[in-house]
Amino acid sequence: MDFSLTEEQLMFKEQVIKFARKEIVPRVQEHDLRSEFDFESWRKLGEFGLLGLHFPEELGGGGSDVMTAVVASEALGEAGVDGGLTLSLGAHTYLCADTIFAHGTDEQRKRYIPKLASGEWIGCMGLTEPGAGSDVASLRTRAMRQGDSWVLNGTKMFITNGPIADVAVVYARTGQSAAGQEGISAFIVEKGTPGFAVGRKLVKMGVRTSPTSELIFEDCVIPVENLLGQEGAGFFMAMRTVEWDRSALLAPFVGGLGYIIERCCRYAQERHQFGRPIASFQAIRHKIADVKICQEAARSLIYRIAWCKDQGRPLNHLEAAVAKLFVGDWSLKPMNDAMVLFGGYGYCHEYDVERIFRDSRIAPIGGGTSDIQKVLISRLM
């Protein structure tokens, strides 16, 4: 076994942290308070190459391996980038663009990947529905073949980047069965397509800079060539995104724990109570230690998923569920402890631990709830 990152990966991580601290972090709090997507930061992420790191250079990507992409996501969290922006990045790059890259035709790749990798276009993925969340196989959105077109009807729910997306990868049922994994296909739908509308923007507890909405399809007609991959292979394409979800999308949470550690350490030395810095109190030190323990425990779990993907191994769903459950559930207490460490300030917007606490609450919910992970683990163990 060997847990080392390469020199290049370590250097790149430092570069990403430096870049994010300078260009993005100063803008985070303002956008979070206004629940606004930060287009300026998005543009900078694109310029730095972080929106398409693992795509080939000829398609505008960085040509990196999966591990480097995961390390970069971790670095954004460690720098203090908010969970909203990293969630938008994850949905854009890994759930939307990578699905097009992995399953699309050459034409589809050439049309979409360069624009998505640069950030010129924003992507989203439409899978969840009002009645089909963790139970993906029961989705109801339908696509009917009519001549050279597909006609989509249905509603998607909780779609990250929905209100700002230029292109969406949408899953719909094309087979005869009303439920089940078979007969689900994936389609590329561009903004402005007649019959495609963005529903109400959802007001959320956390990850507020990442806009979330419904996507509504009412007799939405798309060309036949917008089918992504094989007809009926949509469920397996959606499942493939799990590899990214359990690595690159979890990585900012792990990095965020590192950011919290630094914030807590500095605050605990500056804040005095009873005539001494609160860092001298045992209970405060224990809280700091618990954040570190959680971060160290989580890190290797997500690296392992990334490493397996780089090795070309099929996803180990048990290990993936363990990683998701751990990061989702186990990180809540240290995040809560960090907020308590800051006392009244921690409860106020003035200090970013309040936002980080809110942002962290999505981890056991998004991308498959913790309960679903437990179902999976107990089934696979």
Next chain:
Amino acid sequence: MYFDWTAEELALKQSVAALLTQDAATELGLLDEAELWQLKRITSRYLKALSGLGYLEIALGPAERGQLMRLIAGQEELAKASGSLFLATETTARIFGGLLAGFGDRSRIGDILEAVTHGEVIAGVAVTESEEDAAEPGLTTAGVRDGKEWVVSGRKDYVTNAPIADWIAVVGIAEGRPAAFLVEPPQAGATVGPRMRTLGFNGLAVARLELDSVRVPNDLVIGPFADEAALEYLGAMQDLILALAAVGLQFRTTAEAKRHALTHRRDGKDVFRYQEVRFKLAEMLTWAQTSQLLTFRAAWLYATGDPEARTVIHCAKVFCAEGAEQVTSMGMQVLAGRGYLSGNPVEQAYRDAKLTGIAGTTSERARMAIAGDLLKRYQV
């Protein structure tokens, strides 16, 4: 990065696993009830067998820590099979043997080390002293030079393997600095107390050691140490070993709880079909896998001399120990009444788990050390 075992690591893992057959598991399951003479016989036999695999000579002392990852796969197998045998073995090899290999430079010590690696001796290291002996922090056990010998007096508590040990390294003060005096009980003045009755790890022999003017020849003294390296080595290895013991408890309990849930019925259906039981099993496995990976990484950091290694070892120690308590508690809940019966592997693991948070660096001290390291790094 490489998350698999190499061929060499896998070979040791498989050979240790092959040693721990079903018959061995039955015998090791009885360790909890064994008398001292039985304990000595069984422990000696396994040390001899492990020696045949080369297990006892790997990663002894800080200079050899680069071999740690070769060893750890085998260590985990042993820890899963029997926590008591694992701790007895590791105390003999990595703690006692590591101290001799890393810091002993006299030929007679080399002979003892050879006996350790050949599985011919059982050994312990005596560090802890009872609180009533210490008015101030620090060791009260001390040796005074007398010609070619040292005269050592003091009292040590909780000495693992002491009742069955052929050799015990007693850590004390020599000329103002720490040193280790090798004592061969029952030599004159060295009295091993009665075997301590403990909550868990009942297959481990632990006792107090009293030293009343014990004469130790100069060639059986390691040190005095010029710096803290020896004590740091002992601390790091002990914490890693205890973390691994906790990982072993977690996996053993999870497997046993799963087996129970699949083979027992309640109200007309398999216990496993109850969602609450399945969720418990899922949490248990999550604890176990995460603990395992964290401990491997901590060991790897130590093996590669990473400056953050000690911090992460502390993290692993706390996480695995607390995970062991959680997992064994959940496991007992899954087994319900059966789990509460003495002699049940889960009941045994439930009792064993407590030690992993107490022995070595306690969870409280480990947390203080972790925070101390971080506060230094982010000093204002």
